Amino acid sequence: MMKTRCWIPGFVAAAIMVAAPAFAADTIKIGATEPLSGTFKDIGERYLEGVQYAAKVINEGGGLLGKKVEVLPIDSELKPDVATRKAQAMILKDDVKFFCGGTGSSVGAAMSQLAEKENVIMFTYGMDASSMTGEKCNKNFFRPGGSTDGRSSALAQIIAKKGYKSVGIIGQDYSFGHEAVDAFKKKMAQISPSTKIVAELFHPAGTKDYAPYASQLIAAKPEVIFTPNWGNDLTLLLKQGRPMGMKQKVFSYYINDEVMISSLGDDSMIVGDMGAEIYALTIPNPKNKQFIEKFHKDKGYYPTWLRGKSYIATLFWAEAVKKAGKLDVPAIIKAWEGLTFDGPAGLWTMRACDHQAQVPYWVVEIVKENKFFKHAFEGPATEITAKEVEVPCAETGCKMGK
Numbered sequence: 001m002m003k004t005r006c007w008i009p010g011f012v013a014a015a016i017m018v019a020a021p022a023f024a025a026d027t028i029k030i031g032a033t034e035p036l037s038g039t040f041k042d043i044g045e046r047y048l049e050g051v052q053y054a055a056k057v058i059n060e061g062g063g064l065l066g067k068k069v070e071v072l073p074i075d076s077e078l079k080p081d082v083a084t085r086k087a088q089a090m091i092l093k094d095d096v097k098f099f100c101g102g103t104g105s106s107v108g109a110a111m112s113q114l115a116e117k118e119n120v121i122m123f124t125y126g127m128d129a130s131s132m133t134g135e136k137c138n139k140n141f142f143r144p145g146g147s148t149d150g151r152s153s154a155l156a157q158i159i160a161k162k163g164y165k166s167v168g169i170i171g172q173d174y175s176f177g178h179e180a181v182d183a184f185k186k187k188m189a190q191i192s193p194s195t196k197i198v199a200e201l202f203h204p205a206g207t208k209d210y211a212p213y214a215s216q217l218i219a220a221k222p223e224v225i226f227t228p229n230w231g232n233d234l235t236l237l238l239k240q241g242r243p244m245g246m247k248q249k250v251f252s253y254y255i256n257d258e259v260m261i262s263s264l265g266d267d268s269m270i271v272g273d274m275g276a277e278i279y280a281l282t283i284p285n286p287k288n289k290q291f292i293e294k295f296h297k298d299k300g301y302y303p304t305w306l307r308g309k310s311y312i313a314t315l316f317w318a319e320a321v322k323k324a325g326k327l328d329v330p331a332i333i334k335a336w337e338g339l340t341f342d343g344p345a346g347l348w349t350m351r352a353c354d355h356q357a358q359v360p361y362w363v364v365e366i367v368k369e370n371k372f373f374k375h376a377f378e379g380p381a382t383e384i385t386a387k388e389v390e391v392p393c394a395e396t397g398c399k400m401g402k
């Protein structure tokens with residue numbers, strides 16, 4: 001297994017390349033597909049910023065293979081057909097070979113198909129539906145990030161260890177939500193068969209009225225609630241459900257979203273809730289401390305959650321390009337397979353059999369007092385290792401065509 005142990009400033013000075021007097025005339029273009037308008041605009045913009053910051057760091061260090069990395073924003077509008085149409089135009093007009101994105105597993109699945117058809121590379125740091133590196137996998141799609149299998153497993157383990165015996169579930173009614181819930185139920189049945197699922201609810205993404213769903217959760221009387229909801233769908237669930245009497249501790253995929261926490265306007269709605277993420281500001285890692293300090297110095301604020309995930313994933317992609325030594329898609333695919341990247345969130349290894357990165361998850365509880373914000377935010381992060389949440393290749397459903 002190839003291992004890469006360098007990091008900033010080592011990453012800048014050595015891992016990308018020795019700084020050159022000037023960039024080559026051409027650039028390496030990467031299309032970033034995110035919702036840059038509409039309900040989930042704030043999610044897309046933060047993911048995009050992480051990719052852009054990674055490009056800035058790479059370019060400050062002399063570029064990638066002597067070329068400047070240029071990020072081309074693509075407003076997916078959270079619609080698969082829109083994302084693929086715009087990406088196709090970039091492939092034809094600008095010969096773009098690389099795409100990334102973090103929002104919307106339905107968008108990711110469509111982009112994965114396009115990547116295979118056009119022989120380009122698509123990678124994601126937040127489109128978590130496991131099927132994309134499972135039965136829908138292909139050689140042109142990589143996930144240097146988490147998955148519904150891994151994240152649901154991590155949260156199920158936390159709930160089981162704390163001894164809870166009844167869980168209410170609520171998720172978004174599309175591929176991601178269903179895969180997250182299915183993975184959670186499967187893991188919970190394996191490790192704590194006595195724990196009962198007393199409610200299982202699904203709602204359209206972008207729902208505005210959560211009263212009917214909160215009422216059903218309250219009536220079911222679970223000890224805790226599990227949800228893979230994200231963005232405004234998590235905000236409104238808490239904001240509307242808490243005053244109605246939904247007092248249970250919530251275990252959420254994305255509980256450390258600072259925008260969501262701030263928009264609640266009342267820390268009591270979320271203090272004590274827990275989540276498991278692949279990146280957190282409180283990861284006790286010297287490289288994470290260096291990353292946070294540099295980002296804060298450059299930007300004046302912190303590289304929370306989405307920014308951190310997309311930043312690390314983009315640097316991991318750059319490592320694969322550097323290892324390949326040329327802008328040849330098959331060579332980069334081969335180079336990325338088996339590669340390990342040592343960064344702010346620990347060791348990430350790209351598994352060759354399905355292109356799903358094996359990553360640790362970091363468990364956080366929301367606390368009122370923290371050093372980052374005046375409102376509540378994540379407390380100290382503790383690790384669930386990649387091995388503890390690993391799904392064997394034979395069980396993923398992926399049959400990678402080479």
